Amino acid sequence: MTLNQSRLFRTLKTLDIFVDRALNIEYPAKGLSGFQYNRDLLKAAVANSYLETVGNRADSIHLAIKRVKTSDIVWAYRDTVQTVGSRFGLKDKNVVLAFDYTDEDFYGEINTLWIHGYTGEHAVKGKFKFLSCSIINSDIPEKIPLISIPVMQGHCMAQMVAWCFTIIKPLINSVILSIYDRGFYSKDLMLTLTHASLPYLIFVKKDSKIKKELESLKESEKKKITYCFKLNKDMTVIKGETTLALLKQILDKKSQKSFDWAFATNQEEINLDTIIPSYKRRWRIETGFRVQDEARISSKSKDMKIRYFFFAYEQVLQLLWTALYKEEAPFKQFLLEIYELANARYHEP
Numbered sequence: 001m002t003l004n005q006s007r008l009f010r011t012l013k014t015l016d017i018f019v020d021r022a023l024n025i026e027y028p029a030k031g032l033s034g035f036q037y038n039r040d041l042l043k044a045a046v047a048n049s050y051l052e053t054v055g056n057r058a059d060s061i062h063l064a065i066k067r068v069k070t071s072d073i074v075w076a077y078r079d080t081v082q083t084v085g086s087r088f089g090l091k092d093k094n095v096v097l098a099f100d101y102t103d104e105d106f107y108g109e110i111n112t113l114w115i116h117g118y119t120g121e122h123a124v125k126g127k128f129k130f131l132s133c134s135i136i137n138s139d140i141p142e143k144i145p146l147i148s149i150p151v152m153q154g155h156c157m158a159q160m161v162a163w164c165f166t167i168i169k170p171l172i173n174s175v176i177l178s179i180y181d182r183g184f185y186s187k188d189l190m191l192t193l194t195h196a197s198l199p200y201l202i203f204v205k206k207d208s209k210i211k212k213e214l215e216s217l218k219e220s221e222k223k224k225i226t227y228c229f230k231l232n233k234d235m236t237v238i239k240g241e242t243t244l245a246l247l248k249q250i251l252d253k254k255s256q257k258s259f260d261w262a263f264a265t266n267q268e269e270i271n272l273d274t275i276i277p278s279y280k281r282r283w284r285i286e287t288g289f290r291v292q293d294e295a296r297i298s299s300k301s302k303d304m305k306i307r308y309f310f311f312a313y314e315q316v317l318q319l320l321w322t323a324l325y326k327e328e329a330p331f332k333q334f335l336l337e338i339y340e341l342a343n344a345r346y347h348e349p
Contacts, residue, residue, distance in 0.1 A: 001328070001329070002337065003325065003328060003329055003333075003334065003337050005341065007324075008337060008338055008341055009341060009345075011320055011324060011325075011338065012038065012338055012341055012342055012345075014080065014083060014084070014320065015034065015038055015316065015317075015320070015338070016033070016034035016035055016038060017034065017080070017083075018034070018076050018077070018079075018080045018313075018316050019033070019034030019037055019038060019041070019313075020033055020034045021072070021075070021076035021079060021080075022068065022072055022073045022076035022077070022309060022312065022313075023037075023064045023065065023067075023068055023072070023309075024067070024068045024072050025064070032057070032060055032064075035346070036057065036346065037057060037060075037061055037064075038342045039055065039057075039339075039342045039343055039346045040054060040055030040056075040057045040058070040061065041061070041297065041313060042335070042338060042339035042342050043055060043339055043343070044297045044298070045295040045296070045297050045313070045314065045317060045335060045339075046295075046332075046335050046336055046339050048294075048295075048296050048297075048298060049297075049298055050297075050298045050299065050300070051297065051299075062301070062303075062306055065303075065305050065306050065309045066303065066305060066306070068305070070150065070304070070305055070308060073305070073308055073309055073312050074147070074149060074167065074312075076312075077147065077148075077312045077315065077316065078147060078167055078168070078171070080316055080319065081144065081146055081147070081168075081171055081319065082170070082171055084144075084319055084320065084323045084324070085142075085144070085171060085323070087323065087324070088142050088323065090142075090171055090172060091171065091172065091173065092173050093135075093137075093140060093172055093173055094172075094173050094174045094175075094176050095135050095137055095140065095172050095173075095174070095175060095176060096135070096136050096137045096175075096176050096177045096178075096179065096281065097133055097134065097135060097136065097146070097175060097177070097178045097179065098133070098134055098136045098178075098179045098180075098281070098282040098284065098285040099131065099132070099133050099161060099164070099178060099179070099180050099184065099285075100131075100132055100180075100181065100282070100285050100286065100289075101129055101130065101131055101132070101151070101183065102129070102130055102132055102148075102289050103116070103127035103128060103129045103130070104127065104128045104130075104307060104311065105118075105124045105127060106118075106124070106125060106126040106127060106128060106302070107123055107124060107125055107300075108125060108300070108302065109125065110125055110126045111302070112302055112304070113152040113153045113154070114128065114150065114152050114153075114304035114307075115127065115128060115153075115302065116128075116129050116153055117153075128150065128304065128307045128308075128311075129150070129151050130148045130149065130150055130151065130308070130311055131148065131149050131150075131151050131157075131160050131161070131164065132145055132147070132148040132285065132289075132315075133145070133146050133147050133148070133164050133168065134146060134284070134285045134288055136179070136281045136282065136284045136285060137176075138281065141326075142322055142323045143284055143288065143322060144318075144319050144322050144323055145285075145288055145292075145315045145318060145319060146164075146168045146171060146172075147164050147167050147168050148311065148312065148315055149163070149164065150304055150307070150308045150311075152304075156188070157184065157186060157188070157189055158186060158188040158189040158191075158192040159192075161184075161189060161192070161193075162192050162196065165196065165198060175198055175199065176199070177199050177200070177201055177267070177278070178193070178198060178199065178200050178201070179200075179201045179202075179278070179279060179281065179282040180200065180201070180202045180203065180282070181202075181203050181282065182202075182203045182204065182205045184202055185202050185203070185204050185205050185264060187229050187230075187231040187240060188231060188233065189202075190202070190240060190242050190264060190266070191231060191238060191240045193266065194240065194242075194266045199265070199266060199267050200264075200265060200266055200267075201263055201264075201265045201267070201275070201278060201279055202263060202264045202265070203261075203262070203263060203279060204244065204262040204263055204264050206260070206262060210244070210246070210262045213225065213244070213246055213262075214246055214248055214260050214262065217246060217248035218248065219248055219249040219258075220248065220249060220250065220251075221247075221248045222245070222246065222247045222248070222250075222272040222273075223245075223246055223272075224243055224244065224245050224246075224270060224272070225243070225244050225246070226241055226242075226243060226244075227241060227242050227243070227244045227264070228240070228241045229241065229242070242264045242265065242266055243264070243265050243266065243267075243270060244262065244263070244264055245261075245262070245263040245264075245265060245270055245272055245275055246260075246261070246262050247260065247261040247262075247272065247275070247276065248260055250276060261275075261276055261279075263275060263279065288318060288322075291318055291321075291322075291331055292314050292315060292317075292318045294331050294332060294335070295314045295317045295318065295331070295335055296314060297310040297313065297314065317334075317335065317338075318331070320334075321334045321335075
């Protein structure tokens, strides 16, 4: 079934506005703008190919991206979320959020802190990394990516997460819970979130202390303990505490296997019977990354802004589909039809 063309045209105009804002192009444009650029960008996204392969605007788009600040792309994305979110009352929603890192492969020589080192497996020499935050509520069908930002080697994770919360705060009503995998288990992050009165649930690495506590439990036993810790930061010792939720050999009905679980949380009320399903909702953000991969624009660039613009553009496409068309058509159909519309409206000078 073909999507409504009038509605799709309005969606394409939203995409035009994102490109213009991200590239700091004023309206009316004196030169090229999102109107022209979207044809090539969408064609590359549909084909999962390079701009250079599908069109003749690659150099112009690259130069336009290099001229702007990274923050221009961040705020353009945030504004797009705000526009689309107004259609389903995002501003009034109480949300559960998931944070995660995702990356893109780089095959050349690494000479910038924006490319993180890698093993070299499959000829991949490094990775561009992005910190992403998405809505994962069961009661909100629009599970949209709220923000993603690029991160360099040696970045302060707690500071980057806090900045994401600052960006998305005007978009929503409140945060019910924020969920993180074991890579985010950090004293600095737990202190930062608690200081900001942001509830968290973090999957905990099973170090010697956690293993010892789990060994003391009986099968299927669950318990909470208060964990006091100290953080040495900026020549200052900061004291903090969190609650560790420990669950011994809990049966997973899907796999019919039993697992040990350990979480850190600052929630005042903790239901040990629902804490595992609450955490598993975080996996929905990974589903979003797989959807986004269907619109991947290939690039060999070492320039972080170029890679980030393409990543943000792919997320805008995912955002538009998730919020507006998910119940009507598969993602690939949406991509193809919006590209065909962009191509049809375009007339080569």
